[in-house]
Amino acid sequence: MARKIINECHLLPFDLGVGIESMNDMGDSSDMLDPGIETFFDSAPPLKDYVSTKRKVGEFIELNSSSSRNKTFRRIVCVTSGGTTVPLEQRCVRYIDNFSSGHRGAASTEYFVKAGYAVIFLHRRGSCQPYCSTLPQDPLLECFELTGESSVQVHQSHAEAIKKALKGHNSAVEQGQLLKLPFTTTFDYLQMLQLIALSMKSLGPLGSFYLAAAVSDFYVPWESMAEHKIQSTSGPLDLRLAQVPKMLKVIRDEWAPMAFCISFKLETDTSILLKKANMALRKYDMHAVVANELLTRKEQVTIVTLEGSTTVRRDETESDSEVEKPLVELLVDMHSDYIEESMRIACEK
């Protein structure tokens, strides 16, 4: 259990009114963006589900904010999860992918919900989902059996796992604590992250970002991308990839400056991991960077902050324990401290 009770929000002197009307007035923040970011967003194919995604995010924040009629009041965290793709063709047949199963994000979502948060789970379509880790890896059809001409039932051997997953998932959704939004490409991901961050701006320090998605560092700008399938008969392929601008700093500077921001640093060479995490902490003004090494990422992670670093480990004495449990507990406590501190500063003004 998290150390602190997290329903202190009614004490906060921040304006938390996040009505849907006010969210529609957020306007276009692109005037303030640096040129690389502007180029990226200008070149991106517009989000197909922009209007419905914005509405869903607005309603979810409304439901969990103090302005809500039913007075449910929770902190909100945006958990990003899975890898982003980089299409090589506009009518995409081939793409570059970033490694991530989505397990970190899915498991962490469950622990945030348990700690009382409302979670916007921004995930790669088809990657691991919350409450599904105990489901059988077998093909879907092996979970069911025909019991008559037109009736089907869950196979007894899978019934417990499916019941557990359904209970966890349905309860989180029914309580209004889970909103799942899928992405595939880096274009989709960053546009959705921007939309969510701008929507969360008015939550002040009660909003949080847990950026576990593995985001591509390079991309092919839409206008220089081949429209049709690249032909192998044209010989070897020369690709020039532009650099994806780092959006972490933009979240801090412009999109949601008061939100509590946690990013991840993945390396395969442990000798540079903490140095790189420390650099990211300072460069992007994160509140914490979670450093992990590819092969040991499920066993241990190190949380790097300006105050120092703390390593948390999976409880090896329990076979089904996950490193995300102590990780999220620690981050929830840090978020509590951050809210308290922000509240104190706001009161002094």
Ligand code: 9Z3
């Ligand atoms: C991570 O480091 C995640 O912990 C993992 C989780 C992707 C390793 P899985 O999904 O793995 O459970 O299989 N995410 C961030 C990776 C990343 O691309 N970080 C960038 C960097 O390291 C910064 S945004 O430069």
